[in-house]
Amino acid sequence: MKTRILAFAALCALGAGAASAQTMVEDTDGDSVxxxxxxVAAYPDLTEETFTTMDVDGSGSIDxxxxxxxxxxxxxxx
Numbered sequence: 001m002k003t004r005i006l007a008f009a010a011l012c013a014l015g016a017g018a019a020s021a022q023t024m025v026e027d028t029d030g031d032s033v034x035x036x037x038x039x040v041a042a043y044p045d046l047t048e049e050t051f052t053t054m055d056v057d058g059s060g061s062i063d064x065x066x067x068x069x070x071x072x073x074x075x076x077x078x
Contacts, residue, residue, distance in 0.1 A: 025067065033061035043076050050075055053070055 006067070023033050025042040027037050039062060054062050054070040071078045 022071075023076075031061075032068060033059070033063050035061055039076075046076065 016059075023042050025039060027034060028033075030039055036046070036048070039051065040046050050070075051062070054066050054075055056061075056069070058073055067076075070076050
């Protein structure tokens with residue numbers, strides 16, 4: 001039983017490390033997309049040029065798919 005508990009604790013620790021490896025962006029206004037201001041809070045070095053490149057659909061905001069694509073393309077840190 002003790003071995004199972006230790007194994008479970010180790011798995012939880014690994015999961016927590018993986019979850020925190022990605023920078024979290026907070027949707028402060030709850031509109032399900034990210035504004036320049038919301039992204040700058042998570043990525044202080046983000047430029048307007050990079051934001052525009054990330055905004056593939058030209059909506060003026062970044063949705064979850066655009067954010068993931070920007071991470072995969074190396075435009076921002078994962």
